[in-house]
Amino acid sequence: MPIRVTVWGENVHDQENDVVKGIYPNGMHNTIADFLRKDPEIICKTAILQQEEHGLTEEILEATDVLTWWGHCAHKQVVDEVVNRVQQRILQGMGLIVLHSGHFSKIFGKMLGTTCSLQWREAGETERVWVCNPGHPITKGIKRYFEVPQSEMYGEPFQVPTPEENIFISWFEGGEVFRSGLCYKRGNGKIFYFRPGHETFPVYYNSTVQKVISNSVYWVNSEIDVDSWKGKMERKIPIEPIKTQDEK
Amino acid sequence: MPIRVTVWGENVHDQENDVVKGIYPNGMHNTIADFLRKDPEIICKTAILQQEEHGLTEEILEATDVLTWWGHCAHKQVVDEVVNRVQQRILQGMGLIVLHSGHFSKIFGKMLGTTCSLQWREAGETERVWVCNPGHPITKGIKRYFEVPQSEMYGEPFQVPTPEENIFISWFEGGEVFRSGLCYKRGNGKIFYFRPGHETFPVYYNSTVQKVISNSVYWVNSEIDVDSWKGKMERKIPIEPIKTQDEK
Amino acid sequence: MPIRVTVWGENVHDQENDVVKGIYPNGMHNTIADFLRKDPEIICKTAILQQEEHGLTEEILEATDVLTWWGHCAHKQVVDEVVNRVQQRILQGMGLIVLHSGHFSKIFGKMLGTTCSLQWREAGETERVWVCNPGHPITKGIKRYFEVPQSEMYGEPFQVPTPEENIFISWFEGGEVFRSGLCYKRGNGKIFYFRPGHETFPVYYNSTVQKVISNSVYWVNSEIDVDSWKGKMERKIPIEPIKTQDEK
Amino acid sequence: MPIRVTVWGENVHDQENDVVKGIYPNGMHNTIADFLRKDPEIICKTAILQQEEHGLTEEILEATDVLTWWGHCAHKQVVDEVVNRVQQRILQGMGLIVLHSGHFSKIFGKMLGTTCSLQWREAGETERVWVCNPGHPITKGIKRYFEVPQSEMYGEPFQVPTPEENIFISWFEGGEVFRSGLCYKRGNGKIFYFRPGHETFPVYYNSTVQKVISNSVYWVNSEIDVDSWKGKMERKIPIEPIKTQDEK
Numbered sequence: 001m002p003i004r005v006t007v008w009g010e011n012v013h014d015q016e017n018d019v020v021k022g023i024y025p026n027g028m029h030n031t032i033a034d035f036l037r038k039d040p041e042i043i044c045k046t047a048i049l050q051q052e053e054h055g056l057t058e059e060i061l062e063a064t065d066v067l068t069w070w071g072h073c074a075h076k077q078v079v080d081e082v083v084n085r086v087q088q089r090i091l092q093g094m095g096l097i098v099l100h101s102g103h104f105s106k107i108f109g110k111m112l113g114t115t116c117s118l119q120w121r122e123a124g125e126t127e128r129v130w131v132c133n134p135g136h137p138i139t140k141g142i143k144r145y146f147e148v149p150q151s152e153m154y155g156e157p158f159q160v161p162t163p164e165e166n167i168f169i170s171w172f173e174g175g176e177v178f179r180s181g182l183c184y185k186r187g188n189g190k191i192f193y194f195r196p197g198h199e200t201f202p203v204y205y206n207s208t209v210q211k212v213i214s215n216s217v218y219w220v221n222s223e224i225d226v227d228s229w230k231g232k233m234e235r236k237i238p239i240e241p242i243k244t245q246d247e248k
Numbered sequence: 249m250p251i252r253v254t255v256w257g258e259n260v261h262d263q264e265n266d267v268v269k270g271i272y273p274n275g276m277h278n279t280i281a282d283f284l285r286k287d288p289e290i291i292c293k294t295a296i297l298q299q300e301e302h303g304l305t306e307e308i309l310e311a312t313d314v315l316t317w318w319g320h321c322a323h324k325q326v327v328d329e330v331v332n333r334v335q336q337r338i339l340q341g342m343g344l345i346v347l348h349s350g351h352f353s354k355i356f357g358k359m360l361g362t363t364c365s366l367q368w369r370e371a372g373e374t375e376r377v378w379v380c381n382p383g384h385p386i387t388k389g390i391k392r393y394f395e396v397p398q399s400e401m402y403g404e405p406f407q408v409p410t411p412e413e414n415i416f417i418s419w420f421e422g423g424e425v426f427r428s429g430l431c432y433k434r435g436n437g438k439i440f441y442f443r444p445g446h447e448t449f450p451v452y453y454n455s456t457v458q459k460v461i462s463n464s465v466y467w468v469n470s471e472i473d474v475d476s477w478k479g480k481m482e483r484k485i486p487i488e489p490i491k492t493q494d495e496k
Numbered sequence: 497m498p499i500r501v502t503v504w505g506e507n508v509h510d511q512e513n514d515v516v517k518g519i520y521p522n523g524m525h526n527t528i529a530d531f532l533r534k535d536p537e538i539i540c541k542t543a544i545l546q547q548e549e550h551g552l553t554e555e556i557l558e559a560t561d562v563l564t565w566w567g568h569c570a571h572k573q574v575v576d577e578v579v580n581r582v583q584q585r586i587l588q589g590m591g592l593i594v595l596h597s598g599h600f601s602k603i604f605g606k607m608l609g610t611t612c613s614l615q616w617r618e619a620g621e622t623e624r625v626w627v628c629n630p631g632h633p634i635t636k637g638i639k640r641y642f643e644v645p646q647s648e649m650y651g652e653p654f655q656v657p658t659p660e661e662n663i664f665i666s667w668f669e670g671g672e673v674f675r676s677g678l679c680y681k682r683g684n685g686k687i688f689y690f691r692p693g694h695e696t697f698p699v700y701y702n703s704t705v706q707k708v709i710s711n712s713v714y715w716v717n718s719e720i721d722v723d724s725w726k727g728k729m730e731r732k733i734p735i736e737p738i739k740t741q742d743e744k
Numbered sequence: 745m746p747i748r749v750t751v752w753g754e755n756v757h758d759q760e761n762d763v764v765k766g767i768y769p770n771g772m773h774n775t776i777a778d779f780l781r782k783d784p785e786i787i788c789k790t791a792i793l794q795q796e797e798h799g800l801t802e803e804i805l806e807a808t809d810v811l812t813w814w815g816h817c818a819h820k821q822v823v824d825e826v827v828n829r830v831q832q833r834i835l836q837g838m839g840l841i842v843l844h845s846g847h848f849s850k851i852f853g854k855m856l857g858t859t860c861s862l863q864w865r866e867a868g869e870t871e872r873v874w875v876c877n878p879g880h881p882i883t884k885g886i887k888r889y890f891e892v893p894q895s896e897m898y899g900e901p902f903q904v905p906t907p908e909e910n911i912f913i914s915w916f917e918g919g920e921v922f923r924s925g926l927c928y929k930r931g932n933g934k935i936f937y938f939r940p941g942h943e944t945f946p947v948y949y950n951s952t953v954q955k956v957i958s959n960s961v962y963w964v965n966s967e968i969d970v971d972s973w974k975g976k977m978e979r980k981i982p983i984e985p986i987k988t989q990d991e992k
């Protein structure tokens with residue numbers, strides 16, 4: 001059974017900014033989908049903000065095992081109804097991979113409950129990404145560290161709950177450091193935050209960045225087996241007899 | 249410095265239901281505030297749904313170290329603006345104690361990111377609450393277990409993220425079990441969920457229940473020391489020089 | 497690639513106690529191995545205390561993906577050299593399933609760092625095991641709860657670090673409760689503690705108990721991919737030039 | 745009630761190495777104790793490897809609320825009996841602060857269950873320590889980052905269990921990064937690992953390093969309230985009647 005991935009893209013910079021158009025002429029979401037499709041175990045579709053229901057209807061989410069999320073300038077345009085639907089699907093077991101500026105997406109904040117804020121600088125500086133967890137499936141095939149030659153800087157404090165696993169730490173040429181690969185589980189769903197990736201730099205063509213995203217698709221994917229009772233609040237009949245107050 | 253507690257009450261059953269009025273003639277929030285006030289280290293105010301901004305204005309929250317939350321039938325009437333404000337204050341360091349049916353409050357779900365659903369039955373059955381963590385400050389002075397003679401049953405699965413500490417597990421006469429004392433930290437704020445407490449039973453007069461709530465006030469209380477930069481997303485200047493692409 | 501399981505048994509009660517011999521004539525380890533072997537995806541061997549190096553040589557551990565551990569009266573007879581070897585293999589990625597009285601084994605205490613003590617009673621009472629995490633792979637195919645008609649009681653407090661996931665909670669006829677299915681990760685290795693199982697009761701013939709153990713074999717199994725640098729302390733040459741104190 | 749701190753020092757380099765003697769003429773343990781003693785809320789004693797029972801007798805541990813640990817070349821000389829005694833006291837509630845090369849101490853490995861290995865280089869390079877958790881009591885009064893002008897490098901992967909909180913991340917002039925402030929709880933005891941500090945550099949005279957260690961003394965300190973039943977394995981009588989198999 002192949003993994004069914006939906007790559008979600010905000011697709012605003014990709015349409016409006018000439019630098020971004022030059023780097024990602026088909027939009028970042030298509031660049032991401034293209035490299036994932038090279039894996040025969042992955043079936044990959046895309047969805048964008050501008051589609052009806054942002055391309056994330058009930059039917060599409062039900063047919064999605066793993067959702068990747070990239071957004072930046074239009075987080076607020078994502079309607080709450082869709083965000084709630086994505087949340088429910090994650091809790092059922094859909095994997096979520098949040099990329100770069102998706103740290104401020106409604107869905108990431110909703111799943112984690114914190115501001116997810118950070119420090120930043122856009123200066124085209126080098127990012128060196130260090131592996132903290134070399135035995136983790138997400139770092140399979142990755143060496144001690146890899147470099148992204150031009151990156152937007154994200155710096156600590158990254159205001160998120162303590163992750164269940166910390167996979168990468170980035171250092172930036174200008175001096176800052178950042179926890180750039182974080183694992184969470186919420187309900188049945190696994191969540192991976194991966195920092196690298198910026199619209200004005202060709203980060204999603206970097207083969208190591210691609211390898212990490214591919215690895216993380218496998219990691220967040222779960223077999224979902226939702227019985228009717230599992231997610232529901234239900235009134236239950238007692239298993240054992242209950243005494244009245246007089247009998248006690 | 250005494251701890252400044254605000255006891256929040258939904259105050260709907262307390263006004264409308266004769267059974268509840270009989271047990272809590274001044275409302276559950278006043279019953280809770282009354283026993284907390286016996287501690288000279290605690291200064292306790294109350295706030296209710298029906299007040300302007302639900303009694304949780306900026307000024308009141310800024311003067312609150314610990315907020316306790318009881319709600320049941322009117323969770324949806326709590327306006328999002330107030331919920332967001334409470335969330336921000338928790339992330340700054342205010343403690344939150346969520347009581348019983350507050351598991352379905354907007355603020356608890358917002359902090360945790362999951363459905364917080366559970367199984368239930370209202371049959372006046374005995375609840376036996378077992379201590380899992382006898383050295384924890386919340387269980388100070390509590391024996392191996394204590395009993396609540398009449399309780400609403402809550403049963404697993406309790407759909408919350410894995411707690412950082414599990415303080416109590418309840419067993420119910422009808423057969424179910426439930427993780428009934430859970431600790432979380434989000435941002436600088438500590439959160440404690442405590443299960444016992446129901447509007448139609450005199451649970452908040454139980455001296456052991458009172459002891460646990462008092463202990464948890466101390467535990468969730470933190471010294472807050474918010475510098476200007478801490479919660480904010482800021483653009484930062486580099487510490488080290490950044491090379492241009494030509495220089496690299 | 498099938499999963500290579502080694503079922504380790506202390507094999508002392510099984511040889512010396514007539515009740516145990518009556519229930520497990522080939523030893524508990526063979527009963528466990530027998531039901532695991534029904535799964536064509538699993539290749540299962542056994543190892544016992546009485547073998548040289550307790551049957552856990554370097555070669556055998558290197559050919560083991562998942563180790564299950566049952567011990568009770570002879571924990572101290574397990575030599576430290578073998579315990580250390582098992583620990584190293586877990587840190588590399590071997591899964592460990594600790595059964596019942598294995599809570600006091602050297603290997604479990606060594607991995608967790610706490611006493612792992614608990615309360616107990618041997619009275620042949622009913623154990624009702626509740627599912628806390630219905631979407632977890634370990635509970636696949638398990639209903640809301642299952643019962644073991646005759647069990648040794650284990651009661652809280654169970655003195656272990658907070659688990660990463662709490663899968664089951666048991667209630668016992670005599671009144672106590674216990675966290676009876678706990679998940680940990682240490683290094684690359686996953687660890688599952690599963691409470692049911694006692695030498696004087698036929699617990700390992702219970703089909704639901706068997707189902708849980710089979711499920712957990714899959715869950716603790718990991719693909720191990722140990723590069724030479726991963727587990728080792730190494731002196732590293734700098735990537736960037738380091739200034740002398742005079743240059744600073 | 746002041747906090748009773750015992751500063752433990754290996755005291756080998758301090759006696760044998762002229763560079764170390766030049767920097768820490770009274771031994772590192774006395775340098776650490778000296779700055780802690782400036783706080784009137786702290787009562788501070790020292791203990792060293794060369795004393796009987798390494799200065800950590802039952803009596804001394806019972807009168808210790810917080811133990812700090814520095815060791816490097818003589819970890820193996822610490823006898824297991826003392827290590828076990830320290831572990832028991834931590835589980836009861838004594839705080840432990842592990843400094844720098846103490847990552848390879850017997851007590852740290854025993855509490856965490858992993859190798860605690862890392863990468864390293866001794867080149868006198870700059871260490872920049874970034875705050876990840878600005879609202880935490882351990883970072884009170886600490887700015888965004890601080891620098892140690894000459895440090896031994898420690899690099900990821902640091903093979904420890906996921907910490908409950910990650911307080912600091914260090915970057916080193918030669919390029920590596922490291923999680924340099926980690927929080928754990930085991931039993932009733934809090935544990936803080938703090939990376940900076942090396943025998944051939946005057947790190948423990950750095951006022952920010954001193955501030956962090958002082959803050960962490962407060963954080964790991966707990967009120968201990970050990971009842972007789974808490975740490976013990978006990979056979980319990982049933983609370984509810986247990987049916988015989990015939991009655992079921």
